[in-house]
Amino acid sequence: MAVIKAAILGFGTVGQGIYHILNEKREELREKLGVELEVAKIVVRDTSRERVPGTQHLLTDNIDDVFAEKGMQVVFEAIVNEEPAFSYLQRAIEHKCHVITANKVMFAKRGIELQELAKKNGVFVGYEATVAGGVPIIKTMKNILLVNDVSRIQGILNGTTNYMLTKMRQEGWSYDQALAEAQRLGYAEADPFNDVSGQDAFKKLMILSDLAFGEQPAWSEVEVIGIDTLTLDDIKAANEKGLRYRHVAEVEKNAEGQIIGKVAPMLVNAEHPLFPIDDVFNAVSMETNYIGTLTVTGPGAGMYPTASVMVEDYAEIIGKRAGFVVSI
Template sequence: MTVIKVAILGFGTVGEGVYRTIQSHAEELTASLGKKVEVAAVLIKNKQKERNISEDVLITTEFADVLSLPQLDIVVEAIVDKEPTFSFLKKAIERGCHIITANKEMFAHHGKELLDLAEKNNVSVGFEATVAGGIPVIQTLRQLLNINRVQKVQGILNGTSNFILTEMREKKQSFAQALQLAQENGFAEADPTNDVEGFDAFYKTMILSRIAFGEEPNWRDVERKGITAITSELIETAETLGLRFKHIACISRLGNQIKATVKPALVGTEHPFYHVEGVQNAINVHSDIVGAITLQGPGAGMFPTASAIIEDLVYVCQNPPAKRSVSSAGDTATILKKGQIKEIWLVHGLSNIQTSSSITKIEHVAEETFIIMAAKKDVEQLAKLEAALVYYPILGEYAPVHQPTTITAL
């Protein structure tokens, strides 16, 4: 039987998970591919550290040793940072290897170049693990794009932020207390900036945009806000209204323009993200034929991420390289008409607010806290006048506590 030879770059949580999954699911891989999958090499940093790796596997600190193997079919990258990973994967492609990566920051910056290079060298690129861990969102979008036109994608893409918001609500903790617990549980790094300020979700959003729409927005035009300004008092107020804070990425198309945001928002009980708690991730895809579908699952961890990589391994072996990287979703300008500019907001930091032609006061819900309907530009203008003002969109329907009317954001 012919053999597929795999090299794993990095043997941390993800790399070890991939290695162990290849061993434990050898029969399933053989049945799917008609070939045996073997790990030929593992690239590590520290040779002194003990690892449970078979003796017939090359263990090395030099990438050149990996490239020198007599047979090498797939390179799985499970390291961090943009370099040297980008350089490693370029060399692997030039050698004629399929590549699979879990590195969202590197792929957000260099994914197009890697995909173009792979097409020239007639090899495939797998990157399911760069977004939402074990949730097969990229494979789902690839399938939807056969006929469906994707109109909008929303996602909870960072488990750390979601965990913190859940702990703050359920256990009445401060942001600092919930963050400390996330760090103690290994969900947050010692420096949590990438997670809590939205950078991690931003990189994943750019990757999703390229899959859903064939292009990315200008990075400088993307509104990115973290969760650090959300207080336990705001979370408690939202809960009395039947709302929950979530950190949500959103990508949509307006004519030829791609619009993306990564920021906190409020959702009610009818929203598919309302019950997405803890370190879970979720993706909601709106398309013109199937409508809205939601995928939910673990966004990180050894085996959820390994699952995405192993499915990619099967994908790159079974699918021809040509014309399967990204597709345009077509013109969906009708989904976002110019007149649809009003949104529902929770604003905090005002002693009072008056209804005007541009701002409608819906409800006074707590001290200095109001529900209003207004265009974003008008809320931003209000914030310029009131330095202490914070504001968060309410997605979907909102039913005022003191009024029977249900209001839907446009």
């Protein structure tokens, strides 16, 4: 049986999730794909700290060790910032490796570049995990776009802010209380700026814009407003009227063909597809010409939701190379 070697770049929450799923699903993946996957290298900053028992021998702080490994074919990337993630994936593609990323910051800016480079090198880029954690929105949109045109996308793309707004409405918590609890539960970082300001949702929206329209609006022209502009009184007043605030990222192509984007709190009524989406769930609603409005929802973050869609990307890529479709 053929052996495919893989590397994991970054071994935090998501990276560890990938490792666990690949081990737990080893037999099933072998049976369905007809190949044996071996995690051969894990790139970290500090090799002295073994995060998962039994992985010390796999750790390296040198990306060159990944490409020196004979039979390396797949690279999973779960690094936070644009660099060194982009440079690592660029090198991986040039070494004829398939790459799978969860890095929304990097992919929003350099995703098209990576995909063009991958096409030239005959490999694939999986990026399902960049947008909405465990929600399979990229695969869904790709299938829809084979026949349909998408005119507008509205989404709850950040589980942290959705959790906070939910608790403020349901429990009467203040903004600070909701944020503190989100941090305690691990939904929000110690520095929650990217979540609460809307920057996290903005980067994800740009990835969806590229996919739906083949281009992004000028970043400087996209209005991005955070949930810190809302007060508990605002949320209570809306609730009394049967309305709910959602932190909505939206992008659309107008009648003149312009791509317009915005991220901001939005009041929605019970008929709106984003109205029932609570807690850390994400949702993406698409307006299409043939299907009408389609909404996809699911868990937006965490070790296993994000890692699982990355492993699904791997299965899909290997399935394409073998000429069959795989679901896990």
